[in-house]
Amino acid sequence: MSRYRYGAYEDGPDPLAPPYDVRDALDAMGDSVLDGTRPDDALRELLRRGLPGARDRRGLDDMLRQVRERRRALRDRGRLDGTLEEARALLDTAIGQERAELFPDPSDDARLREAELDTLPSDTSQAIRRLSGYDWRSDAARATFERLKDLLRREVLDSQFQGMKQALENSDPAAMERVKDMMAALNEMLDRDARGEHTQDDFDRFMDEYGDMFPDAPADLEELVDSLARRAAAMDRLLASLSPEQRAELAGLMDQVMQDAGLAMEMSRLGDALRGRRPDLGWGQPEQMTGENPLGMGDATTALAELADLSELEAALGQDYPGARLDDIDEEAVRRALGRQAVDDLAELRRIEAELERQGYLRRNRGKLELTPKAVRRLGETALRRVFAQLTTGRQGDHEQRDAGQAGELTGASREWRFGDEQPLDVVRTVSNAIRRSAMEGAAGPASPAVVIEPEPNEPGMIEQGVIEQGVLEPGPPSGRANGVRLGVDDFEVHETERRTGAAVCLLVDLSYSMVLRGTWAVAKQTTLALHTLVTSKFPQDAIQIIGFSNYARVLHPTEMAGLDWDMVQGTNLHHALMIAGRHLDQHPDFEPIVLVVTDGEPTAHLRPDGRSLFDYPPSTDTLVLTLAEVDKMTRRGACMNFFMLAEDRRLVSFVEEVARRNGGRVFAPDAERLGEYVVSDYLRVRRGRR
DSSP states (O other), X not given: OOOOOOOOOOSSSOTTSOOOOOHHHHHHHHHHHHTTOOHHHHHHHHHHHOOTTOTTXXXXXXXXXXXXXXXXXXXXXXXXXXXXXXXXXXXXXXXXXXXXXXXXXXXXXXXXXXXXXXXXXXSHHHHHHHHTTOOOSXXXXXXXXXXXXXXXXXXXXXXXXXXXXXXTTTOOHHHHHHHHHHHHHHHHHHHHHHTTOOOHHHHHHHHXXXXXXXXXXXXXXXXXXXXXXXXXXXXXXXXXXXXXHHHHHHHHXXXXXXXXHTOHHHHHHHHHHHHHXXXXXXXXXXXXXXXXXXXXXXXXXXXXXHHHHHHHHHHHHHTOSTTOOGGGSOHHHHHHHHOHHHHHHHHHHHHHHHHHHHTTSEEEETTEEEEOHHHHHHHHHHHHHHHHHHOOSSOTTTTSOOOOSTTSEEEEEEEEOOTTOOSOBOHHHHHHHHHHHHHHTTTSSOSSOOOOOSOOTTSTTOOOOEEEEXXXXXXXXXXXXXXXXXXXXXXXXXXXXXXXXXXXEEEEEEOBTHHHHTTOHHHHHHHHHHHHHHHHHHOTTSEEEEEEESSSEEEEOHHHHHTOOOBOSSOOOHHHHHHHHHHHHHTOTTSEEEEEEEESSOOOEEEOTTSOEEEOSSOOHHHHHHHHHHHHHHHHHTOEEEEEESSOOHHHHHHHHHHHXXXXXXXXXXXXXXXXXHHHHHHHHHHTTOO
């Protein structure tokens, strides 16, 4: 018999978990899009700010600020010439101790030694090289000089291999010999890798032997090379950051130390290999340090290496280069600089971006981020909610044309009868109103009024006498003829019906650069999406077309409109836009024509017979004549053209007044922030049939 064991799902994310909620992220991104921002810029802005309401989660800007603060703190840590300063101090101490030993000695040998000390070069590295073979008379001076050489050995090696200073703390010759063996094995491993002969087993054996010398515990050769190359490049930047005199002194000290330790050849091989593998690490670029405390070579190199990492991390977090993605940000660099919580915050931002794409709100087309129709629908709903929030008259939902006649569709509601109504009578509500009124007036009448309207006795339709208790009709004893209830005019109610007539809607939106200059571009986009959402959701039988126009006109899909930029061209070709709108109206001859025009300037371009656009400013006579001819065609189609002026330009006012005279439409001059309210209200007014 088969047996089954059940447990927690461990192979990846829970497949039964609810979808990740990206609505807040999409709404926040949508706010930027509706304000005129392109989708890719809106997503970048969202990732910079972080998710709204998630106070415990940082955005990229917060991380960037912390990285910059860390860089400033590192630069203020100290000076880069600390090892030179300490070496010079120890050298001066040793020389002083030796002079103190020689001074009381009257011999010629003592004077010769003093003369040798007097002729030492001012360059610290050259002075140390000259004194390497000097026979110290003072034991204290000899000990100080040995301390100086040990300091240099530890600092130089620590500048190449982080943590080496502690490993060589006790000046153990065996430890130094082990360093030589490690460098030889490392160079041999790099040579094998260059020949394609290296294996992971080789690296594992190397780490088993020398892993204690690499505190960052690299997992493979590439990680080891990256760590060593970054430190070597930092040492190179340290030298480049010093003055020429300091650079020469420190380079001489390093060379002297390597020669004395028998490591010069191995270190040269390693440096060449690291530079060849990672030429991108900014070798030789100077760094400015502003602190006052002197830093040793090892500490200075560590600081410069961290500064380089922070510089790379700052660029990645900035996302200011073409094709920037969150995947470019190194999680390990984030962890080193900002801690584990920052890695979790970065993962949350990546999840937002991934889920927006996975759930079908965003897509990439040839590297460019686009909103999907699903996202545009949600943005349109948001824009429409904003518009309705601005409306101070009417009630939400009072958007349909209510009309009379049996062709009307019952809504399930009723209302009081008005003179001229042809809606069917709501008998139940009418009689109930009469009964309630009679009961309220019934002090002088019978206690149990009959609910009957004068039927003949014993004929079909006769209703037995009853009484009303708590709104329920209860039958009473039969009587030959019941007392009637009089119906007053105020008692009558009719069924509410609606007749949904189709409309062909054309929204013409100015795309010219002047819309941006006047700050009206964003509200034009919001208005377009709001109206499109209203028409497609509340009036699906209507046919809406969005037409954008600048030097030419074109039909715009709502997904295109959401991410659309203005046109940096000259020309407001309303003539072409009206031609396209006319074709849309002609395709729906039985629909009610509605034409809405949003613009901030008079027509300045028209379409020539050869299809090219001709621009003139001030507008040419041909432009005005041809545009008004299209207006006349709209009038003959029965289309009422309403203009929404976003500027008070004298020529624009004169033009739209002429259009209103010819067409009979209306002209609005709303504040830019109320454009959506005006356009939607006007559309609803026309749809309700109140022109």
